[in-house]
Amino acid sequence: KCICASFFVLWLIIAVSFEVQLQEVTESGNRSFTIDYDNNQFLKDGQPFRYVSGSIHYFRVLAADWPDRLKKLRMAGFNAVQTVVEWSTHEPEPGNYLFTENQDLENFIMTAQEQDLYVILRVGPYICAERDMGGLPYWLLKLHPNIRLRTSDPAFLNHVDAWMGVLLPRIRPLLYENGGPVIMVQVENEYGSSGLFQCDYQYTSHLRQLFRHHLGSSLVLFTVDNPSGNNLRCGKIPEVYATVDFGLDKDPGQQFEQQRLFEPRGPLVNSEFYPGWIDHWGEPHHTTQPEALVKGLDAILALNASVNMYMFHGGTSFGLTSGSNVGSKFQSCPTSYDYDAPVSEAGDPTDKYPLLREVIGKYLPLPHGPLPPTSPKGDYGKVALNAVGSLKALVSLLPSVTAFWPQTFEELGVTSGLVIYSTTVPMRMPDPARLALNDLHDRAYVLVNGKLAGTLAREGDMSDLPIYTPRHATLDLVVESQGRVSIGRHLNDFKGLTTNVTLNGHVLMHWQMTALPLTDTSHLHTVISRLPQVILHSLTGTPRGGLTMYSGMFNITDEDPHPLDTFLKLDGWGKGIAWVNDFCLGRYWPDVGPQVTLYVPGAVMHRGDNTLLLLELERAPCDHPDSCFVTLQNHHQINGPTPPEF
Numbered sequence: 181k182c183i184c185a186s187f188f189v190l191w192l193i194i195a196v197s198f199e200v201q202l203q204e205v206t207e208s209g210n211r212s213f214t215i216d217y218d219n220n221q222f223l224k225d226g227q228p229f230r231y232v233s234g235s236i237h238y239f240r241v242l243a244a245d246w247p248d249r250l251k252k253l254r255m256a257g258f259n260a261v262q263t264v265v266e267w268s269t270h271e272p273e274p275g276n277y278l279f280t281e282n283q284d285l286e287n288f289i290m291t292a293q294e295q296d297l298y299v300i301l302r303v304g305p306y307i308c309a310e311r312d313m314g315g316l317p318y319w320l321l322k323l324h325p326n327i328r329l330r331t332s333d334p335a336f337l338n339h340v341d342a343w344m345g346v347l348l349p350r351i352r353p354l355l356y357e358n359g360g361p362v363i364m365v366q367v368e369n370e371y372g373s374s375g376l377f378q379c380d381y382q383y384t385s386h387l388r389q390l391f392r393h394h395l396g397s398s399l400v401l402f403t404v405d406n407p408s409g410n411n412l413r414c415g416k417i418p419e420v421y422a423t424v425d426f427g428l429d430k431d432p433g434q435q436f437e438q439q440r441l442f443e444p445r446g447p448l449v450n451s452e453f454y455p456g457w458i459d460h461w462g463e464p465h466h467t468t469q470p471e472a473l474v475k476g477l478d479a480i481l482a483l484n485a486s487v488n489m490y491m492f493h494g495g496t497s498f499g500l501t502s503g504s505n506v507g508s509k510f511q512s513c514p515t516s517y518d519y520d521a522p523v524s525e526a527g528d529p530t531d532k533y534p535l536l537r538e539v540i541g542k543y544l545p546l547p548h549g550p551l552p553p554t555s556p557k558g559d560y561g562k563v564a565l566n567a568v569g570s571l572k573a574l575v576s577l578l579p580s581v582t583a584f585w586p587q588t589f590e591e592l593g594v595t596s597g598l599v600i601y602s603t604t605v606p607m608r609m610p611d612p613a614r615l616a617l618n619d620l621h622d623r624a625y626v627l628v629n630g631k632l633a634g635t636l637a638r639e640g641d642m643s644d645l646p647i648y649t650p651r652h653a654t655l656d657l658v659v660e661s662q663g664r665v666s667i668g669r670h671l672n673d674f675k676g677l678t679t680n681v682t683l684n685g686h687v688l689m690h691w692q693m694t695a696l697p698l699t700d701t702s703h704l705h706t707v708i709s710r711l712p713q714v715i716l717h718s719l720t721g722t723p724r725g726g727l728t729m730y731s732g733m734f735n736i737t738d739e740d741p742h743p744l745d746t747f748l749k750l751d752g753w754g755k756g757i758a759w760v761n762d763f764c765l766g767r768y769w770p771d772v773g774p775q776v777t778l779y780v781p782g783a784v785m786h787r788g789d790n791t792l793l794l795l796e797l798e799r800a801p802c803d804h805p806d807s808c809f810v811t812l813q814n815h816h817q818i819n820g821p822t823p824p825e826f
């Protein structure tokens with residue numbers, strides 16, 4: 181008994197001294213961010229803390245504009261910024277790491293700290309976010325065609341370990357406890373809610389251990405799941421704090437009851453409160469009413485919950501980085517990620533902005549100072565364009581691959597862009613013959629002997645295009661990727677011709693494939709410059725001006741202030757990709773909407789002559805030189821679509 185008593189006394193002394201030390205550490209000014217389970221709150225340096233955060237994805241805003249957007253977030257009353265970290269942005273090819281300029285994540289984080297914002301990082305490895313393959317790099321499919329993404333499959337986890345071994349050591353010095361602004365880090369993303377129909381706890385536990393190894397034992401790690409059904413049962417990771425996400429159409433009390441089933445104590449957190457929603461090409465732009473948004477936020481804050489608004493500023497999926505979804509059909513996401521967010525795609529406060537500041541001001545001290553104004557926009561007028569070569573002419577100058585069967589984009593090493601698949605029809609077919617592309621990812625322009633015979637789309641019926649094929653006719657299929665699926669079972673979304681092609685039931689073989697990766701224009705310019713002028717105008721594209729490159733120049737005079745943000749309007753154009761000064765603005769598709777203009781940041785232009793390049797796939801208003809132009813106007817346009825004929 182005496183021994184037990186002395187052990188107890190010894191234990192008591194140790195426990196008390198530890199508590200005192202912790203208190204001393206805190207009082208000594210060392211920084212800490214923890215969860216207080218006794219009082220259902222966060223503690224920052226030992227004091228109660230609640231965050232009101234807004235999502236801004238650094239890769240959807242140019243680095244030149246990060247200070248402006250982050251300041252607008254702070255001036256709206258928010259005290260934290262949340263961003264996902266996109267693996268494919270930082271490792272576009274295996275072992276090729278990018279962390280500079282527009283990919284300089286550390287700069288974004290430190291800029292947030294300068295704007296008096298804490299940072300909540302969602303480091304993935306999977307992030308969803310309507311991005312190509314949910315932010316996972318396409319080369320995972322190239323290296324491991326049978327990979328089981330988002331599982332403990334070693335083919336996946338080995339690359340995750342390597343990637344996190346590069347990323348997380350960069351994050352550690354920026355943690356709050358180490359003097360930085362990063363207060364929390366999310367593990368995976370909606371693992372239980374992503375329609376994976378598998379709960380690989382070995383995978384999620386591995387991530388927790390990996391994050392603990394690189395980031396230490398005191399950082400708050402959390403998960404996010406939509407709180408319906410069994411999502412939280414599958415998404416909750418032991419020793420990782422489970423939070424939920426829900427929109428303004430949900431009752432916060434009921435939603436948080438679901439969180440309480442898995443976190444009976446600790447702060448209530450909505451990690452994604454939606455001010456708008458996802459857009460898809462061909463659907464109306466999704467919006468919400470400002471009053472409903474403010475009412476919903478007020479109800480959450482009144483419960484003393486912490487919250488992140490997804491998105492505060494959506495920005496733009498520049499380049500070919502937007503993803504897609506597969507619901508009842510394939511739905512590709514537009515370039516604009518406006519999200520009907522409180523700050524528009526172009527960075528301007530909307531009518532939601534002052535209302536949000538007012539409601540946040542009921543719960544948090546507001547920063548003083550004027551509300552940010554709408555920035556001036558450039559009205560640079562018409563830009564005349566000329567055809568600089570058909571796609572066929574361009575492709576004839578590019579290297580090609582021959583194979584018995586059609587290969588996917590991934591096999592050909594193409595992240596995004598086009599692949600031209602060519603073959604010869606082996607025998608005389610009855611006219612018309614039925615062409616079937618049995619699993620097309622995603623859109624194909626069918627040419628017979630260089631003439632457009634039709635268009636097939638993943639959204640529509642891909643297995644029935646009647647074509648007339650003379651003997652030994654050349655069949656070209658110009659196949660476009662519209663963005664890899666961002667969520668669910670179709671995440672391993674191989675692009676291109678993913679199965680055989682048949683003509684009247686005969687499998688077509690012996691394919692020549694020419695990749696046209698469009699992640700940058702360096703090779704495009706090289707190829708165009710090599711095109712003899714005579715070819716430029718001989719090999720036109722389609723009769724309506726499709727499958728053709730167009731270029732033009734516009735001048736920003738010295739009288740103009742620094743180049744202003746502007747909007748590219750493409751009246752009369754069909755569907756394609758646009759570049760300004762080699763910066764890929766993204767895909768345009770005014771034929772189906774909802775976005776009708778492309779946002780052009782001022783930072784991609786300069787005084788003097790600027791170049792504009794279009795790869796038009798479908799139609800151009802260029803049957804007369806006077807009508808072959810686009811417009812750089814000072815306002816954006818998001819229209820409801822005319823029902824598309826995919």
Ligand SMILES: CCCCNC(=S)N1C[C@H](O)[C@@H](O)[C@@H](O)[C@H]1CO
Nearest residue numbers: 307308309310369370452458505667
């Ligand atoms: C149509 C399926 C949408 C799935 N995505 C959902 S629920 N969301 C949650 C997800 O975590 C986030 O990355 C975003 O993708 C968001 C929608 O903007």
